[in-house]
Amino acid sequence: MNYRIGTGYDIHALVPGRPLILGGIEIPFEKGFKAHSDGDALLHAIADALLGACALGDIGKHFPDTDPAFKDADSKELLGQVNKLILEKGYKPYNVDANVIAQKPKLTPYIDAMREKIAGVLDIPIDNVSVKARTAEGMDAVGEGKAIAVQASVLVTEKTCRS
């Protein structure tokens, strides 16, 4: 079986007056992401990992933040488009593992809802989607609550092997 692995990373600043959208769901918080799209750093990191696994560049290449079409874009749609791109290249996502690094808010109550959204967009079982939340132990910009960072790894397999 032909496997390929990819990694992704994203970080967005938190600012007042924006909704906090993470993993495709809105999380009650006093701040949200400063970004051109909805700023969903979790979905962006996963999208970058998928593109990386297939050597298709990164989301900045496919969805430039200078393009008005992506202003406040729903990142679930961006991730869906990335999924289509990798399917066209003959691959399918197998599993996802992500670390969301946020000092605040507490994300544990929302993890399963995020996993369900991601699994739905990628059309894979929820059991193949892992989202882990941790803090930055009060250090750096993330630890000071100024930003949320995400790391993601994905495995993709050749479509013919699983379809």
Ligand code: MG
């Ligand atoms: Mg981003």
